[in-house]
Amino acid sequence: MFKKLPGDEAQHLVTTTPDTAVVFRPAVLHTPAIITVLIFTWRLLAGLIRLIWRHPIAATVIAVPAVLCWWASWRVALAAVTVPGSVLIACGLFHRALFLHWVGWRLLAFWRRIWVYRRHWHPVMTVSGLARHVHGRDYLPHLAHVTCTSWADLVTVRMLTGQCVKDWADRVDHLAHGFGATSCRVTVARAGRLLLIFPRRDPLAVPLPAVPILDEVSVGPVEIGRCEDGTPWRLKVHGTHVLVAGATGAGKGSIIWSTIRGLLPAVRAGLVQVWALDPKRMELSFGRSLFGDRYAATPEQCAELLEAAVAVMQERADRFAGLQRTHTPTTEDPFVLVVVDEVAFLTAYQSDKGLKLRISAALATLTTQGRAVGVGVLAALQDPRKDVLSIRNLFPDKIALRLDESEQVDMVLGDGARDRGALADHISPIPAQGAGVAYVRLETSPDPIRVRAAYVCDVDIRDMVAVFTAATPSLPGEGA
Incomplete structure (x- = not known):
């Protein structure tokens, strides 16, 4: 009595019975539970490996005390945390530049990657027009790496296939305001990758005194x-x-x-x-x-x-x-x-x-x-x-x-x-x-x-x- 029709043919159905709607129910494919579990397990392991690969220092800081606490005792784990922490505090107090280079800017980059860029990445890419929606699927440029300096965030991005530098250069205002920066600059890192520079402060806001005249004889630069x-x-x-x-x-x-x-x-x-x-x-x-x-x-x-x-x-x-x-x-x-x-x-x-x-x-x-x-x-x-x-x-x-x-x-x-x-x-x-x-x-x-x-x-x-x-x-x- 009923005939199965492909999904595209449902729009061409015509009924001769008044006030009767044509109901189309697509076929439902039931996925076995074991396959679903395997998929989620694989995604969890892949995400964990990717996290450790991208952030080895942070992973080590968390993993070492946990292993020591399980293998030895909580006292050993506490000592493992206290001694390096004291060294870092002393380094931050007496050698600030070294502390910032090895610890400070890395922690800031880790925080800003998660809280600023990763959190707003999808909406900013979509609204600015740098993301693409094809056949029901969203394609986003990949946020590859974030590095912090004393004055700016350096964000490395892998462009979508087919995009060019001009596509991003035309949207620097969208990117700057989307990520809460005053401006954005676009440079080419290598083929297919861009470096976005988001200043956090202006290091040139204060006038500079005249450069001292050196004794060295040079024609330049x-x-x-x-x-x-x-x-x-x-x-x-x-x-x-x-x-x-x-x-x-x-x-x-x-x-x-x-x-x-x-x-x-x-x-x-x-x-x-x-x-x-x-x-x-x-x-x-x-x-x-x-x-x-x-x-x-x-x-x-x-x-x-x-x-x-x-x-x-x-x-x-x-x-x-x-x-x-x-x-x-x-x-x-x-x-x-x-x-x-x-x-x-x-x-x-x-x-x-x-x-x-x-x-x-x-x-x-x-x-x-x-x-x-x-x-x-x-x-x-x-x-x-x-x-x-x-x-x-x-x-x-x-x-x-x-x-x-x-x-x-x-x-x-x-x-x-x-x-x-x-x-x-x-x-x-x-x-x-x-x-x-x-x-x-x-x-x-x-x-x-x-x-x-x-x-x-x-x-x-x-x-x-x-x-x-x-x-x-x-x-x-x-x-x-």
Whole structure:
């Protein structure tokens, strides 16, 4: 009387009896109890093995006292807990850094993995659109590992098959707010794995004093500040060109003067020459004695100084051709750093079209051919638009200080930099909090790094000039 139909055919059934509903009852398959027990036992064992594998120290801390209590007595177990605990307490009191490295950050990572990330992982992945629901089954990216440092959580994630970095970079705001962080940055750990950086505090909130002038003679990289992870920020100037962009009061002078400060021992030794272009006549004029006759303020002087640098570059290229491919600073051929403050005034806002063309041509020549023969350019500007500085892509290393618009971040650091966490438009305009804070994108890495340049005040600049001009009556090559 009744006919069994597949589940998909139930929707096509039509009844001729009014007010009679068609009832479809799918077949029920009864699983033997022994199979269910075996499945749950296997899952329990696999989970226990995975827990021990991922957290061997925590497992050992729990397992050792339990085994001693069962094998010996509770007194032995209590001693096994008390003695190491006393050692850890003493270590935490007298050697805090060592205690945090071996114990503190590991315990914090264990707690935050369970309480913050694992607890919210499913809803955050689902709401942000990083999870997928296919054929009635949820597919989630895998939370692989959590590491804590003094300032941030480093979360390693295994992406779903078919996902790319941009899928995650477009959702950094969802991830940050979902896990209770102020921001999130995305970097590639290796194929198929990402490293999400969630800051817990801002280690760059306090202004940094000027970096002491070292006795060591070096052409770089020079220390000019501090990175977010606590390591020194060393800026490479020899063998590259650097573009610094930032709004008024963002701290461009801190980067320029910290770089010059780091190169001063090499200037005294004759291995470096700093050529300064100061169209505003305000920033670099404080240290005019350091530059000798290689200082320009008016547009005409700037054009002549840039063309002189091009002449030095071409003369070296003729001598080096067929003999060497890289430059090694010597007193005969020192490294020449051309510092241009407010380059936009010279390339875009200059009323004299002839001078504008000369300056643009000289800068383009230096940035395309200069670094191989020891001529570098450090340029600073406020407006990073293409029509203001058409050669911005010729600068391998770029620094974005506080910017006015979110679109300007990618103009300076390259496409996708802001999606990866370079929030230069969110840097505080309050000088004590945001002056000198920047994001750096190097030629060797697409991932932006958050840094803060040391603040070099007027007193520091005057002291630099007084000390080094007294010790160096005549700068190397002066008057040439």
